[in-house]
Amino acid sequence: MSVVHQSRAVFRSTGVPVGVEVTGADISQGMDTETFRAIESVFNDNGVIFFRNQKLTPEQLLGFSRQFGTLEKHVRQEYALPGYPEIHLISNIKEGERSIGSAYAGDDWHTDLCFTRRPSRCSLLYAVEVPIRDGRVLGDTEFCSVAFAYDTLPDGMRQRLHGLRAIFQYHRAQERKRKQRVHDHPRPELTPEQKAATPDVTHPAVRAHPITGRKCLYVNQTYTFGIEGMDEEGAQPLLQQLYAHITRPRYVYRHKWQAGDVLIWDNCLTQHKAITDYALPQRRLMYRTSVEGTEPL
Numbered sequence: 001m002s003v004v005h006q007s008r009a010v011f012r013s014t015g016v017p018v019g020v021e022v023t024g025a026d027i028s029q030g031m032d033t034e035t036f037r038a039i040e041s042v043f044n045d046n047g048v049i050f051f052r053n054q055k056l057t058p059e060q061l062l063g064f065s066r067q068f069g070t071l072e073k074h075v076r077q078e079y080a081l082p083g084y085p086e087i088h089l090i091s092n093i094k095e096g097e098r099s100i101g102s103a104y105a106g107d108d109w110h111t112d113l114c115f116t117r118r119p120s121r122c123s124l125l126y127a128v129e130v131p132i133r134d135g136r137v138l139g140d141t142e143f144c145s146v147a148f149a150y151d152t153l154p155d156g157m158r159q160r161l162h163g164l165r166a167i168f169q170y171h172r173a174q175e176r177k178r179k180q181r182v183h184d185h186p187r188p189e190l191t192p193e194q195k196a197a198t199p200d201v202t203h204p205a206v207r208a209h210p211i212t213g214r215k216c217l218y219v220n221q222t223y224t225f226g227i228e229g230m231d232e233e234g235a236q237p238l239l240q241q242l243y244a245h246i247t248r249p250r251y252v253y254r255h256k257w258q259a260g261d262v263l264i265w266d267n268c269l270t271q272h273k274a275i276t277d278y279a280l281p282q283r284r285l286m287y288r289t290s291v292e293g294t295e296p297l
């Protein structure tokens, strides 16, 4: 009998609308096309998948990430893993006074690179070091499904959102973050070049998933600062109402990290938020890659 080398991926839901654990797949060994397609299909439907106990070199992480598409380079290249411009470090570790990565990145609900014209399709995080205090792991990440959020909106609200475009402003979000973190992890001001590379953009407040066509709410409390053609008094209450609906706690999946986790989220189907309940000397180090996406429609 011939032996066919094929991993047998098994999928287990977290029990809320977002999050599926994949077992039976070793990313470092590569994957046959059939296994990858099965994993990708679950991913396109759910929006968050994760694997435990992986041991990857930067090259293996890049190889797996590239199966999802072309990789992007983050605008803050000072936080790239040296020698790997496509691996963005998310870390609170310091070398002298300087953070080696984006420290406490994403500690409000958001979706990655929504402030660009073509936001990334998905992001991968590989947990290298997780912060532990008194035997308890800190620095969880929460996820919610904006497809589920759209599906559960009242009809009247769906009609109200039809045709609206939301305004995304990276530099404003960065400035707010810089003021919040000025004491422990000061961030440099954006350079004129970084500012020029991230002008304000608008996207549909409801976008269709580029692969499945499923409708998703596409506003978030970190980067969305308004609705095109609507004044502040009209836009803010509407946005706040949507944020509260999107992030209803009973539908949130909270991921408890272990070193060796690889977790992937879809930036159209989901939003996420980092819990920053740790600080040095508890160290956190994540490698992140981002896969190119398409213009939201």
Ligand SMILES: [Fe+2]
Pocket (backbone or CB within 6 Å): 105, 106, 110, 111, 112, 272
């Ligand atoms: Fe993020």
